[in-house]
Amino acid sequence: MSDIAIRVQHLSKLYRIGESSGAMYSYKSLRDTLTNLFFNPFRRMINPHSSIRSQKSNDTIWALKEISFEVKRGEVIGIIGRNGAGKSTLLKILSRITEPTEGSVQINGRVGSLLEVGTGFHPELTGRENIYLNAAILGMKKQEIERKFDEIVSFSEIEKFIDTPVKHYSSGMYVRLAFAVAAHLDPEVLLVDEVLAVGDASFQKKCLGKMENVAKAGRTVLFVSHNMQAVSQLTKRCLLLMDGECGSDGPTADTIQLYNSLFVSGPMSVASYKAPPGILGNHLTWARIRTSGENGTHHWGKPIAFEFCLEIIEPRSSLCFSFQIVNHLQQPVCHFWLLDADVPYRSRPGRFHLKCEISIFRLYMGSYTLTTWLSEKRGDTLFESLSGICPFTITMGGVHRPEYEWVPGVCVYIEDAKWEPVKEETVDITEI
Secondary structure: OOOEEEEEEEEEEEEEOOOOOOHHHOOOOHHHHHHHHHHHHHHHHHOOOOOOOOOOOOOEEEEEEEEEEEEEOOOEEEEEOOOOOOHHHHHHHHOOOOOOOEEEEEEOOOEEEEOOOOOOOOOOOEHHHHHHHHHHHOOOOHHHHHHHHHHHHHHHOOHHHOOOEHHHOOHHHHHHHHHHHHHOOOOOEEEEEOOOOOOOHHHHHHHHHHHHHHHHOOOEEEEEOOOHHHHHHHOOEEEEEEOOEEEEEEEHHHHHHHHHHHHHOOOOOOOEEEOOOOOOOOEEEEEEEEOOOOOOEEEOOOOEEEEEEEEEOOOOOOEEEEEEEEEOOOOEEEEEEEOOOOOHHHOOOEEEEEEEEEOOEEEOOEEEEEEEEEEEOOOOOEEEEEEEEEEEEEEOOOOOOOHHHOOOOOEEEEOOOEEOOOEEOOOOHHHO
C-alpha cells in the first residue's frame, strides 16, 4: 500500500465571475455540439489564442494556480491564508464537490469532509431525525449511526431537546448538533474547513480536543483555519496560500511566522514611539521595545526589553509610572509597575531613562501595543496616558510549543519583570 494519502499535481481552478460554477462543465445538447463543431474553426481563425489559460478578461479569476503537494498517511497538515486565497476551493476539489480546471488529485482512502456544519439539516425534523439524515449524507451507514447515536447526542449537550424540531433551536444549539455529527465520522482522510469556530468558548475547546484525538488516531487530516493557535497546536506542517498559489510549505511555526510578517504585522518599521514637540508638563518623551526579531517582531519565549524616557517638570514624591500590554482586541494582557521608593524623578526635574527586561516572554502569537500611565501613586492626578503605541508582533520564531504549555487565555507565561535602576537620560532622541 502506498504511503501517500493525498497527491496533488499542478492543480488549478478557474471561475467565471457572474456565471454559475457548473457552466464550464455543463452537459450540452446534440444541437449545441453540432453548432460548436461548425463555428469553432472560424472562431479560431479570428482568435487563434482562444484557450482557457489565455483568457485575460476581467470576468474570470484563477482561484488556484499550479498547486502541487503530497500528504503522507497519518500526517496532519494546516492550510492558512487570507480570505480569498483559495483554501476552501482546494478542499472542495479534494472533496469532489467541484472539478479542477487543470491538474489532478489522487486520494487513497475514504474521505470525510467537515466543510460546512449543518449541511442537510431540515428545520421541520427533530434533532434525532436530523442526526440520521445528516450522518447519512456525510457517508455513515445506519448501523454506524445507531452505534454512535448516544455519543453524538452527549457530545452536542442538547439531550433535553433531541426530539424537538431544529427550527426551534438557537444558533448555538444548531451548530453543536451539526458538529457533533460531523466529528464522529471515521474516515481515513479528513478535510476540515474552519469548523472549530462554532458555539461558545467551552464548546470550541471541546471541539479542539476532539480534533486532537482524530489527529492522534493516525488519520490523515487537512485543517483549514484562521485560528493560528489551533493550527499551531494540531499541526507540524503547514501550507500558506497566497492569491491561489502556494507561498510556503514547511514547518508550521515558520509558515505562521511568514504569514504574520506578510499580513498581520503590516507596515511597521520599528516598535517605537516619539512624543510630538511642544508638550508641557510631565510626559513620556519616547518609548521603544527591543525585540528579538526584525521590523517589530518578537520570537516567542525570547528575552525582551521595554524602554521609556520621562520628561519630569514637576517632581512629586508619589509619582508613579506603569505600562500595559494590550492585544488586537484591546484586551489588557499584563500590567507592569515601577514601585521603587527612591526613583530620582520623584525628587528632581529632568529626563529619566527607564528599562524593564523580561528574560522569558511568552504571549500568544498575534499583534500587540502598549498603554502607558504617568500619574500619582494613588491615581489622584493623571499627568498622561497613551494607548496604541509601539506596535509589535509575537511569532513562534521556529519554535514548536510543547503541548504541556498549552493553556487557555492570552498570556502563556512571563518571567518576573526586572526594572533597571533609573538613570538620567543620555540617549539622543533624534535616533529614536
